[in-house]
Amino acid sequence: MSDAQTSNLSTLDAERDTLADRVMQDVLGRIRTGELQPGSVLNEVELSRRHAVSRGPVREAIRRLEGRKLVVCAPFMRTRIVALGADEIREVFETREALEGMATRLACERMSDADLALLVKRTREPAQDFDIHTEIARACGNSRIRALLCDELYDLLRLYRRQSGQQPGRRAEAAEEHWQIAIAMEQRNSALAESLMRSHIRRATARLTDNG
Amino acid sequence: MSDAQTSNLSTLDAERDTLADRVMQDVLGRIRTGELQPGSVLNEVELSRRHAVSRGPVREAIRRLEGRKLVVCAPFMRTRIVALGADEIREVFETREALEGMATRLACERMSDADLALLVKRTREPAQDFDIHTEIARACGNSRIRALLCDELYDLLRLYRRQSGQQPGRRAEAAEEHWQIAIAMEQRNSALAESLMRSHIRRATARLTDNG
DNA sequence: GGAGAAAAAAGTGTCAACACTATCTGGCGT
DNA sequence: ACGCCAGATAGTGTTGACACTTTTTTCTCC
Incomplete structure (x- = not known):
């Protein structure tokens, strides 16, 4: 039997510090400062070089932003900051x-x-x-x-x-x-x-x- | 000058078909059927074997669910379906x-x-x-x-x-x-x-x- | 027999390389 | 000159391996 309701797994963002987290915070910050505009492309390799990490963490950061609907991407098409009509x-x-x-x-x-x-x-x-x-x-x-x-x-x-x-x-x-x-x-x-x-x-x- | 507002990059989920998408849809489906309960553990290697893919796409699927706040995870701790108090x-x-x-x-x-x-x-x-x-x-x-x-x-x-x-x-x-x-x-x-x-x-x- | 520490196992974080696709570039014919 | 097609280039999707951490197991000592 699985004990589902154990310790309250809070839904609020805990302060983690993995590489993907750092990349995501950077992108969020650049959205807030206006450096990244609607439609700007997020290049995975450029982000990799910028943070001196491999593309894995970069992709995970992008996927979380995607879950938040802040970026959009289609397969093999580049990821972009959402541009709303x-x-x-x-x-x-x-x-x-x-x-x-x-x-x-x-x-x-x-x-x-x-x-x-x-x-x-x-x-x-x-x-x-x-x-x-x-x-x-x-x-x-x-x-x-x-x-x-x-x-x-x-x-x-x-x-x-x-x-x-x-x-x-x-x-x-x-x-x-x-x-x-x-x-x-x-x-x-x-x-x-x-x-x-x-x-x-x-x-x-x-x-x-x-x-x- | 960058042409930001080109073609309406819709925010609505396009029907993609990458491996990560398939894994995410599977997890969503198992949440809907009740197979996955609050607090259930999502094991990356188990999901990999289940879909015969590597852990990369699995992790990306998990990160998108994380963006949707359907799962929670801390570094090196296993990912779990949210359990709300x-x-x-x-x-x-x-x-x-x-x-x-x-x-x-x-x-x-x-x-x-x-x-x-x-x-x-x-x-x-x-x-x-x-x-x-x-x-x-x-x-x-x-x-x-x-x-x-x-x-x-x-x-x-x-x-x-x-x-x-x-x-x-x-x-x-x-x-x-x-x-x-x-x-x-x-x-x-x-x-x-x-x-x-x-x-x-x-x-x-x-x-x-x-x-x- | 039970509490605590060391070793083993399981699981996650990260990386570098390969495979596939879209986009750019240059040459061709008309 | 213009449009069109093939090769080159850049970018994304995926993989297997290695590093690090947590959890479980085992062993020891009391």
Whole structure:
């Protein structure tokens, strides 16, 4: 008889340090910095030389990115960073709306008074490295939703943020919407907070698809 | 200048046929049939012999499943099918509630009258292989949400459905809730349909976690 | 007989070489 | 000059072997 339920095999990414892990982190980092753009090719031998490893670990890193849908590949065709069309970007935003709406509701219900006060304070005085979306995803108490947002969708969106720069007025508008969300959360009105977040994301989607 | 946006590199799983693909499909199939349970070990050499291939393709298949969070592994420790604790199952259901709620709303807005009528008819006369959840995920017009539900969450839940069998009364209750959802969709009341679907999933979650 | 350490076995991580496919390059005919 | 086909080149798919780690077995000592 197999003891299936032994020690909780957590689904959250443990901090490993194999060669494949290093290669994957490097590629993720270069996606985040913008060095790798949508459609950029990942050459296996080039990655091998870059990290002074053989192609085995490189291929395993690519396969994990493939599982995360950050790269695409057909047999013998080169692997490329995903390049999304207008329809697929809309799909990403719809997914994000669903997940971030839920994350906002959960964070509103679960954050401590102290953490919530800090969130409000930081939303009022926006620092350089503060992003309320990331903060909510981290605080929602659901590691699966957090990983989907932070490790998949946000990386995808970063790929396109640069080229579809925001209109001048949008920045202030977004700040105001962030503020309303924070207020609703502080009042523990989770239904309103979720609704406001979803509207906020839907407005951002409309801006993007109008331009295209 | 690199031409990034050339031919839409779709994110949807193309039908490839490399050895790694075959191994992955086999593992997925054995998860679906229940042969592989949570915590089951995936032995690389055993998989190699089983498919008469070397360990390379086997490892690549495992890495892709790892990207999908269906298996977990630490260096030199054997790879295992994920085994979720009570908290992690709750997280899966919260994720599912968010995504299926959105899928229901989108399907309600986008399905043709004919397809919707068929959905209602099949919900009224439930066949053996009909599942309204899968049908909505397929019809929502968002391939990313469909893949997240059908290729990740549903496989995960199948792992636990067997052992946490439903109470006797729950089956009829669920059928009634499915019926209400279908009616709301037929009336094109997308907000109500989404709300009903989310409540439906939340009730299923409560049943599970009460028992544990 | 049982707890602990050493040896053996099993399993995973990595590598270099070979096989196959797609893409690029150059020559050919029209 | 243009398109088309064959050879050369670059890149991916696969393999078997070796290195390292964990797990199991065996042996020793109390």
